[in-house]
Amino acid sequence: MATRRLMKTENRSEAATAAVKTATAILDFPFSVFWTANDGVLRAEAISEPLREYVAVPEDPGQVMQHERGSWLWAHYERDETQTVLVDEEKAASDAPLHGGIVVPLSGHGLLTAGTDVKAEPTEREAQLADILGKNVLSTLDRIEREQELKRQRDNLDLLNQIVRHDLTNHLQTISGRAELLRDQCSGDAIEHVDGIQESSQAATELLETAGNLASVMQQTEWETEPVALGPVLSSVIEDITATYTDAQVTVPDALPSAQVEADELLSSVFRNVLTNAIQHNDSATPSVVVDVTDDGDVLQVTVADNGPGIPDEQKRTVFERGKKRPNSAGTGVGLYLVRTLVDAYGGDVWVEDNEPTGAVVGLALQKATDDA
Incomplete structure (x- = not known):
């Protein structure tokens, strides 16, 4: 003792x-x-x-x-x-x-x-x-x-x-x-x-x-999470993104869920980096981004689908690693690395899949807060 x-x-x-x-x-x-x-x-x-x-x-x-x-x-x-x-x-x-x-x-x-x-x-x-x-x-x-x-x-x-x-x-x-x-x-x-x-x-x-x-x-x-209302954070980020990228078309659900997730004050950075990547690395005449939120019981799933060039299969697993980036990107690759780091700290998951007919879908699975009513 x-x-x-x-x-x-x-x-x-x-x-x-x-x-x-x-x-x-x-x-x-x-x-x-x-x-x-x-x-x-x-x-x-x-x-x-x-x-x-x-x-x-x-x-x-x-x-x-x-x-x-x-x-x-x-x-x-x-x-x-x-x-x-x-x-x-x-x-x-x-x-x-x-x-x-x-x-x-x-x-x-x-x-x-x-x-x-x-x-x-x-x-x-x-x-x-x-x-x-x-x-x-x-x-x-x-x-x-x-x-x-x-x-x-x-x-x-x-x-x-x-x-x-x-x-x-x-x-x-x-x-x-x-x-x-x-x-x-x-x-x-x-x-x-x-x-x-x-x-x-x-x-x-x-x-x-x-x-x-x-x-x-x-x-x-040491990482400590707290209950964070997903809807207001996501709504605020989308408002900033649409004001900054006026040539892009951002589609959002009519109503965002009121549920809380395990996160912290940097949750907005997760959404901002995913949305920014979807627009900045889009070769379409009019970049289109569709945001959707699904309640899967213990998890809130947020998807961001774009109509850009997409991400090759061999890069889908590595695009969130430090220094890695989307094809033909002139960026540093730190944005999506930050996304992965934060989502992991929150006990969630992030992935990439193909969009139809073209583009990529970034999915985020965030744990609901345990004290959520």
């Missing part, structure tokens, strides 16, 4: 306290200390309860309990192996009646010591137990260090993501707005160039949003 508590600690301070408690409980040695090694000094970071009455500053034992480089305890720390010792009371960093002890170095993290007032050297069995505990403590400290480093990296990535998305989106909106102003002053081929600027600006904006969402997904360590 004590070891399990140690392995569940979330920071160094908790691990130090748990290590001391575990050492005291397992070895039945009353005087246990976790020492931090820093700047050539071992300082007590956590001490056992029985030791507190012998320390002048029990709430901050590191103020008085120290061993500098060159001391007997520092020498044991540098040897980097578990050892049993007999301690001269004059060498102790506290007034505790310390005689026998076990020293367990913890690599660069510090040192764990367990002491007793029994005037005898600890047994080999006690040393073995302390060594096993030391390995668990070291593993825990390494794990905490890795997790903290990953958190720092995720925080930095999140900050970079926010800055890039905010600034670049503003610049792209400015480019698109100024291109629209130029249209009134242009004629002939120049208008085509203005249209090209606006199309590229729109594509870059969509890619930026997709990349930002993908960055958010990549930062997730």
Whole structure:
């Protein structure tokens, strides 16, 4: 039980306290200390309860309990192996009646010591137990260090993501707005160039949003879904898509279901990427997209059918993989990869099949929320 508590600690301070408690409980040695090694000094970071009455500053034992480089305890720390010792009371960093002890170095993290007032050297069995505990403590400290480093990296990535998305989106909106102003002053081929600027600006904006969402997904360590009403999300995305792609024909059901599905705030990105792909990679004079929703009991199935060139059979299974994309696409392939990643996280499924007489159908199966009425 004590070891399990140690392995569940979330920071160094908790691990130090748990290590001391575990050492005291397992070895039945009353005087246990976790020492931090820093700047050539071992300082007590956590001490056992029985030791507190012998320390002048029990709430901050590191103020008085120290061993500098060159001391007997520092020498044991540098040897980097578990050892049993007999301690001269004059060498102790506290007034505790310390005689026998076990020293367990913890690599660069510090040192764990367990002491007793029994005037005898600890047994080999006690040393073995302390060594096993030391390995668990070291593993825990390494794990905490890795997790903290990953958190720092995720925080930095999140900050970079926010800055890039905010600034670049503003610049792209400015480019698109100024291109629209130029249209009134242009004629002939120049208008085509203005249209090209606006199309590229729109594509870059969509890619930026997709990349930002993908960055958010990549930062997730644990995924938690929540009930999300599918109808309003899908309706909002379709409204945005039809306003952006005015040349496309988007057909939707007369009424969308009110049921909720297991998802999160990125569900809209799933629909937006599927619909955008259906329109952008469509070679028809008038891109046509038909959206349908079917209630299959525990699942809501959303299909997006287009009249484009379709997707070859050999690419139907790979089009959702990272870096893969639809035939003759100039895109990056991250949009459908994001779709697959999110739908998998929601516990759903996504696939591609042929449309008749031409085109592709992307199907999405989303789990209904368990608390849906």
